Amino acid sequence: RDSHSQARTKPDHDRRRRGYERDVRIEEKKEHDGLFLCKSKGQHLLTNTRILDSIVRSSDIRPTDTVLEIGPGTGNLTMKLLEAAQNVVAVELDKRMVEILRKRVSDHGFADKLTIIQKDVLKTDFPHFDLVVANIPYNISSPLVAKLVYGSNTFRSATLLLQKEFSRRLLANPGDSDFNRLAVNVKLVADVKFVMDVSKREFVPPPKVDSSVIRITPKEIIPDVNVQEWLAFTRTCFGKKNKTLGSMFRQKKKVMELQSLSAGRHGSNVEVMNQTGGDSDSDVEEDGKDDLLCLDTDASMFKERVIEILRTNGFEEKRPSKLSHRELLHLLSLFNQAGIFFHDITSLQMDLHE
Numbered sequence: 001r002d003s004h005s006q007a008r009t010k011p012d013h014d015r016r017r018r019g020y021e022r023d024v025r026i027e028e029k030k031e032h033d034g035l036f037l038c039k040s041k042g043q044h045l046l047t048n049t050r051i052l053d054s055i056v057r058s059s060d061i062r063p064t065d066t067v068l069e070i071g072p073g074t075g076n077l078t079m080k081l082l083e084a085a086q087n088v089v090a091v092e093l094d095k096r097m098v099e100i101l102r103k104r105v106s107d108h109g110f111a112d113k114l115t116i117i118q119k120d121v122l123k124t125d126f127p128h129f130d131l132v133v134a135n136i137p138y139n140i141s142s143p144l145v146a147k148l149v150y151g152s153n154t155f156r157s158a159t160l161l162l163q164k165e166f167s168r169r170l171l172a173n174p175g176d177s178d179f180n181r182l183a184v185n186v187k188l189v190a191d192v193k194f195v196m197d198v199s200k201r202e203f204v205p206p207p208k209v210d211s212s213v214i215r216i217t218p219k220e221i222i223p224d225v226n227v228q229e230w231l232a233f234t235r236t237c238f239g240k241k242n243k244t245l246g247s248m249f250r251q252k253k254k255v256m257e258l259q260s261l262s263a264g265r266h267g268s269n270v271e272v273m274n275q276t277g278g279d280s281d282s283d284v285e286e287d288g289k290d291d292l293l294c295l296d297t298d299a300s301m302f303k304e305r306v307i308e309i310l311r312t313n314g315f316e317e318k319r320p321s322k323l324s325h326r327e328l329l330h331l332l333s334l335f336n337q338a339g340i341f342f343h344d345i346t347s348l349q350m351d352l353h354e
């Protein structure tokens with residue numbers, strides 16, 4: 001009986017869904033002249049005026065500010081930003097959105113306050129701006145946050161509407177289950193604060209997930225560390241964030257990387273290249289207990305040197321996701337003092353993801 005009722009509910013569900021999608025189209029057609037919203041470009045428009053107002057209020061815009069908006073879409077947020085700021089720079093990929101936005105803004109007499117850059121935000125150099133306020137496409141959250149916090153622009157804060165789960169990771173602290181490489185890298189250079197949750201029902205069309213607004217404020221003083229080396233170091237340490245550092249640095253793969261590099265080097269410095277992919281917690285990898293048997297003497301000695309640094313400084317049994325920035329920076333400096341440096345051949349990509 002159950003399977004029979006399931007067989008009947010599936011078409012019902014599909015019919016309801018088709019009807020719903022048609023409604024959204026009609027609504028959009030009315031509002032945006034038949035504009036079809038692309039999921040692949042993350043086109044979920046925020047339509048609730050109360051929430052748009054709260055976002056603008058919480059972003060602390062001054063009348064003299066230039067605000068950078070990423071993905072203005074049809075301009076729901078842009079109109080509010082134009083009222084509050086001196087200027088808005090909006091970066092939008094979709095030509096159709098740009099046309100609608102341009103018309104809407106000039107109909108309201110704001111044209112001279114808005115600069116539109118019709119480009120992919122990840123491939124655009126930003127002009128000067130004071131603040132970022134944006135409902136961004138969720139599929140580029142990680143590289144976009146990286147571009148903002150590790151990029152060359154100086155700004156007061158970025159108030160961003162993000163996927164709820166992603167924002168929880170950014171908000172996490174050492175020891176929290178969500179704490180990962182993204183959080184450790186962003187929080188080296190910025191503070192992250194929760195602003196509010198936003199239900200998926202507030203968007204047209206609704207995405208599958210709920211959202212949150214967070215505020216990222218770049219730190220005035222950041223630790224004196226080579227950024228590329230830090231990113232490579234955290235890529236290594238957070239490769240398997242729940243493993244102990246001891247077992248991580250015993251992995252055959254890591255030692256072999258070191259071995260091949262040390263073979264090509266002279267002098268005391270040894271570079272630890274980070275070119276490994278597959279760095280999720282679920283990856284199955286050898287714990288390294290027997291790996292030593294497969295390694296030649298130089299690599300074994302090098303591995304023992306690394307383990308010795310961890311052991312004598314109390315890091316061998318520690319898990320990277322439980323360490324503070326201070327502890328991680330200390331560990332990196334211990335490696336450096338021992339002539340071990342982390343370099344990333346993919347360093348030009350500022351990808352902070354786990």
Ligand SMILES: C[S@@+](CC[C@H](N)C(=O)[O-])C[C@H]1O[C@@H](n2cnc3c(N)ncnc32)[C@H](O)[C@@H]1O
Pocket residue numbers: 041042043044045046047070071072073074075076077091092093094097119120121122134135136137138140
């Ligand atoms: C989530 S919608 C937000 C629309 C609008 N801000 C709102 O709140 O109603 C994201 C917008 O970003 C644009 N977009 C997607 N990928 C982009 C990219 N790589 N660079 C610039 N804009 C992009 C989409 O076309 C879309 O208009």
